[in-house]
Amino acid sequence: MFSLGDLYQQVIIDHTKAPRNFGKLEPCNHDAEGYNPLCGDQLHVYLQVNDEQIIEDITFEGQGCSISTASASLMTEALKGKSLSAFQGLFDAFHAMATADMDDKPNEEVLGKLAVLAGVKEFPSRIKCATLCWHTVKSAMENAAQSARTE
């Protein structure tokens, strides 16, 4: 059984208390709002993507639980400087990790630091907290008019 400590690892507490890349981004050419109606988590992501389809900069704003805040903070660190195709790969890997079977090990090679969030899969009501920011970036890239929802 995963313990609370597996979910609330120190890295997560750190990012909750001091989220990285927090605030509005200017200039920015992609942004989207994400909302989790269950708990009221709300976040906004801003991206500046250049002509080579590289995420030059990415920030987020909003309020949410520690899992959603830390996840967004870690995500911005992971995505800065990455190409859009690399984003898709990370999106898939993250999603797989969050919804994997209990015994599956996260793909740390792809996920790197993001693997600290693997604990959410043991807490079904919290999976959406971790995935919200990823869905929001996806909808920002697709420039969806609607705010993102966790499926």
Added chain:
Amino acid sequence: MMNIERIRNDFPVLHQELYGKPLVYLDNAATTQKPQCVIDTVRHYYERDNSNIHRGVHTLSERATAAYEASRETIRAFFNAKSSKEVIFTRGTTESINLVASSWGGANIGKDDEILITHMEHHSNIVPWQMLCKRTGAILKVVPMNQAGELDMDAFASLLSERTKLLGVVQMSNALGTINPIQSMIQQAHAVGAVVLVDGAQAAAHMPVDVQALDIDFYVTSAHKMYGPTGVGVLIGKQALLEAMPPYQGGGDMILMVTFETTQYNDLPHKFEAGTPNIAGVIGFGEAIRYIQAIGFDNIVPREKVLLNYATVQAQNFDGLKQIGVAKEKACVLSFVMDGIHPHDLGTILDREAVAIRAGHHCAMPVMQFYKVPATARASFSIYNTEAEVDALFAALTKARDMFA
């Protein structure tokens, strides 16, 4: 005096461990647990009496019908409705309000009429009225509240006018615990000719309600918050109002005579009970009411007050905790936020300590907007909760605080 140990023994679900610790169930405002007698009653119906009601001449149908109608009488007496014709079974509070908004509202509300609700309503007492306003061009007005979570009664008085056609008010707020002064509100609303719907979903298990003494036009509540089954509730309406209302849904049981040209509707209460109802649920609801009656509000009210006070004192002395909702008149609800810890995280951490609370907006987003919080954590109490369980709650909160220190 209430014997809490004996009461706890009536509730099988309480006697289990989660993660190696005894369950502490403090989410009673969401739904209460069910005593063995209710479980047995539902089970008895399915094992011995199961059949449709009002339809068969055979023995089982007669037994089921008798038990179903006996529940109606039990519930009539419990709320002191004038007649069992005024007691309409529904799927719950939500459906009861939708029934009134749709049937009464459709017949009585027009353009520029005003519907008055309060800032602390549950979504189920907001959205049906918004929908009605959208259909009819009526206007939704909202009674404001103060920081303590009490309605502003001066503002209420000034919002009332002859344009006010309906007042919808929650008797006890699920998000704050506030008990509203419905008696005075009903009198004032009646003075301008408005009809009053009281949402008793939270209140009905915690305090006696006499719909005649209070002169309530429509009273709605849900069985599952009163130790009864889910999926069943009641609308108690004044007979004259109900008689004048068109049916809500059409179908079996709500008719006397059907031809392809026309249909003659059945009498009250059947006019509003189309289709096969939640028979087992209604029968279980009746048993839940008898369970409450056997303990008695004379015992329940003071006991629940003592427990809430016990919890409130601990909350006041807990560093970093801010209560949301400190009305002078309140019951059974301790809603709060904590510095630096989101309610959702509290919910998860407490769960691993086997303490079940609710974290979220409690279907009362306007209340969250008022306090400028995304969500609150809410511990809500019931007849079977103990001081030791309150201690377990605060021990778990201490743990959460330490984790985020």
